[in-house]
Amino acid sequence: MISVSSIPSHSPRVVFRRINDECLLIPLTDNIADMDSLYRLNESGVYIWELIDGKRDIRDITALMAEEFDVDPHEAEKDIILFLEQVQGFLHFREK
């Protein structure tokens, strides 16, 4: 269960690539990049992905995002958790 105190970090089983203005997550299966299972991130997805550093918890990410995009922190938190659930196969979570 992802909560506001969860600290996400990138899984080593995914690579992030920026190609022609598109940002892609490419899963690695047995250390082979699976080009048939690409996942494209939208602008806010990229922003969240790049804030994930294994140190910030979701509360920190929410605060930064709410400030950057000038959105309501509650709304931002909901959107961030929804996004993290979608890409949770590409992340690790730990609690503080």
Add this chain to the structure above:
Amino acid sequence: MTVDLIIAGKRIRLQSDDGINLRPDDRFAAFITANRSNPELTIEVKPGRALIPAGAAKVFDAPLLEDAPAGPRQSGEPFWEVSADKEAIYVKVSLKEPERYPLLIIPRGRMFWQLFTDEAGIETNPLPYPLDGLILYFLTSLKGDIMIHGSGIFCDGKGWVFTGKSGSGKTTMAKIFDSSGDRVVHDDRLILVKEDAGWRMHSTPVYRNDEPRSAQVDHLWIISHGKSNISTPLSGAEAAGLIMANCIQQNWDGEASARLMASVSDLASSIKVSRLAFLPDSRVRDYLMARENVSAETTAAAASSLLAEGQEISITAGGYSMWPAIKPGDRIILSPPDPDKPLKTGRVVALRRDGGFVVHRITAIQRGKLTTFFKTQGDASMIPDPWTTEKDVAGQVREIIREDKTMKISRRSMPYFIGSILTTMVKIWGGIAHGRAK
């Protein structure tokens, strides 16, 4: 009286003698048109009863299914049946409350059909369930269209068809997209038609408030419930076979089956086809949108950049040019070019071409002072590719995975003369077998 309908872009005219009123069910209301252009099919509706000629043979029997706790089971009662003779196809339907036996007569090669509704009086329902679906089935079959169990949606500029066996989640999928505000073409049954601009899906009248809807088809997904959202591309015979299994079809007519197979093969080669295991909530919509909108050029550019960094990648084979060494649907593992191990003749490599990759075999190498030149060709191609340089080689095939089996790729293509010897032997064997049969 005349009632003109447009269903799946097909104009159907129902006509009756003066004094007989045609009253189709409410579900056809939105499909009736005032436009009196020439119809593709005319059905003459007569209120009386007609019998199947004694000489016609029964070719298909669909007994009535009834609901039971363990799922639908055969009730033992008749529902509809198809008979045929040289002149026509006869479709007899068994209805209750009141009991009646409408008969549809489809004269071979004619788009002027007859329907005896087996009702007395001056008013008749020409399209009671399941007769309407049967009329559409025979019409789509004759026209080379595809009638399929599936839901269809239009999302973010893309048309997607979800098909699968009963309980696979077709209706669930339509609900997920409907609640996100996307356009649902239909959630149960679609007719797919090849039009000038490509394949298009159309709704058919199934429910009371149905209306004509249509959308282009970009991707067809064979769906099933899963523990996460995962899609796997399909191609060639596997894609066509899985689509075929979900088409509405009667298997008694070889010509109709051949027409359907040809249409399904065309569909499978014109649009993307994938298997999709999904979780029944809105995440599948996000997943599909994220996957669908990555262009082939971007994928190839990402693949090139990963290979250039020494990362192995996998792609799915889409064509027949390397048959039988590589078949459509095979997962190809590509290794980065290794500067310490120069490429040799016989190796299979991925070349950058037209914004994507072509996987072909090296047939000749010329090493210049600065650049090495490669000649390549598909094992199944008659014509060699133009000479290329090592700059165009993105990677080489390490192995392929076919139906979960890992296979090394042979260093040599099957020489042409062996292929021709095999063909000759098959011909001789065929001749012997034929001789025996005589």
